[in-house]
Amino acid sequence: MTNTVHPFNTDTDVISEGNKAHSTLLNHTKPQPIAIEGSGLYFMLEDGRKILDAISGGAAVNCLGNGNKELTEVFVNQINKMAFSYHQSLGNEAAEGLANYLVEKSDEDFKSAVFLNSGSEAVEAAIKLAREYWVKMGQPQRTQIISRFPSYHGTTLGALGVGNIPSRRDVSEPLLAKNVYHVTSPQYKRQSYVNKTEEEYSLRLSHELEEKILEIGSENIIGFIAEPVVGAALGVMPPPKGYFPLIKKLLNKYGLLLIFDEVMSGSGRSGGDGLFAYKNKQISEDLDLVKPDILTMAKGLGSGYVCISSVLSNEKITNKIRESGGWKNSHTYQNHPVNCAVARKVLEIFERDNLITSVNERGEQLISELKEATRDIETIFDVRGRGLFVGVELIGSSTLTPRLAARVKDKAFENGLLIMAISGTIDGVEGESVILAPAYTVTKEQISEIVRLLAKSIKEVIIELDCKADQQI
Structure with a gap:
């Protein structure tokens, strides 16, 4: 039997304060943060937070954003x-x-x-x-x-x-x-x-x-x-x-x-x-x-x-x-x-609205700015993609609990950014990646903000892991 960590890392999702311990929905062992409104590339949560959506609703779906x-x-x-x-x-x-x-x-x-x-x-x-x-x-x-x-x-x-x-x-x-x-x-x-x-x-x-x-x-x-x-x-x-x-x-x-x-x-x-x-x-x-x-x-x-x-x-x-x-x-x-x-x-x-042109232009911007913002982060193995479909591969072990991609996703959410985290992206077990796929209507300014928040989140996770490692020595 291979490692059975769920590649969507659903059990490590951030839970908004005040949520009940269990959801009536079957899919998740912990309730998801509750979105009460969506507009463009933003979600409003029941606790008042505003989240920038860098993954088109969660899985590269909502390509025109909410509220059209x-x-x-x-x-x-x-x-x-x-x-x-x-x-x-x-x-x-x-x-x-x-x-x-x-x-x-x-x-x-x-x-x-x-x-x-x-x-x-x-x-x-x-x-x-x-x-x-x-x-x-x-x-x-x-x-x-x-x-x-x-x-x-x-x-x-x-x-x-x-x-x-x-x-x-x-x-x-x-x-x-x-x-x-x-x-x-x-x-x-x-x-x-x-x-x-x-x-x-x-x-x-x-x-x-x-x-x-x-x-x-x-x-x-x-x-x-x-x-x-x-x-x-x-x-x-x-x-x-x-x-x-x-x-x-x-x-x-x-x-x-x-x-x-x-x-x-x-x-x-x-x-x-x-x-x-x-x-x-x-x-x-x-x-x-x-x-x-x-x-x-x-x-x-x-x-x-x-x-x-x-x-x-x-x-x-x-x-x-x-x-x-x-x-x-x-x-x-x-x-x-x-x-x-x-x-x-x-x-x-x-x-x-000529959105395919926008996909090409904003996609090039996203990859270029990501590479620049993360070039000094040794934990990043690769930044790649086509159009507004971009992956950032991280270096992390399957023995880490929670997995590295899940930690980055949770930290990004704390910082106001919604991304997708996938584990097992090398061979089904090893491999850590996050996926970005914002709506085709994303602006230049929003691309830059997505890059800033993701780079910030990755760095914060690395610092936290380094501190824990130092404490164990």
Whole structure:
């Protein structure tokens, strides 16, 4: 059994003064601080404190911030017009409009879309779609999937199965599918051999994948699933240079599907030229080559105002599913008209207000100022990211209780800053990282304040640990 520390460090969250000892909600052993109001990038707590949100509500979701009245208006108008229609009985114009919009923005790399309620549901549905495609192609023996380690793709049983973070799947391990294989998830700075370039490291990982394909037998494999920018599993990790072009060439060589999980890194979060991370030249240099067969979206798609995710499929998969009688996947709230109407407005605001440009500019500012503010902190191993999706990796041992990332998160909260803390970001056990993913509407001044508060918090945690160490000598 591996170390089972929860990677979200929920048991070490700061508790606001006066909170009851236990919450009626099941998720946490201690009650969370209670937010009573949100406006833009700030939360007001029940104890009167004001918190600057550097993680879009907690998990890179609320990309337009709280209090957007345009989204509120669309929400209410759609409910008044038509609150619900079951997709098996009736279509609705909101879902059709959102699907058309996403297909158009993909430059028709995709030909169809479906809308679900969470990232986990989307990944689960993507796996089922890929399997059904091969069955309808007359190749039912294709039952195996290749993923990466460490990786995280969601919390349903199917999504947990393709992901692999020991602390998130240990309890459910006996229930998970045994047809998933894992290859190395890229960590160039930690794993590369001495004097080897990123391109050489990528080539080594492509050789590992090819060996795994040959071991399993390409005729038995459904495909390969990966995040374009790894989120929670590695504490925000962009791919090394040349990685995805090499991977896609291999998949094409052996006739395997590529599933991109853009639940966290997509919807404009990673910057580049648009909504999709796979279209970012800093992620997949050969844009003509690296096109996924299936793609999942969530989080920023609805900006937290609604619960929505999406699965998009390319022409060959769409055509095969349609000509074979339709997709065997159905959820009660699939293609929900209110969710789809709000998500469409979210995407329209991205485009109208040129927020992708803001993501790129503020993301560059965030990384640059972070590197400058923390360059003398030896505990920091790396600062990296794409767009407004940034990770700060710390050097800390899994034997420390509470873990280092959790201490930094708690200290940051004391100082008025909300961030995400993840432990196990090297191998599922070792590794300490904090993630920053502010709303796309973040200002220059707020970026600088986020940097100031985070650097201050890290330094204060280090001083506290050094004092405790001195006291024990």
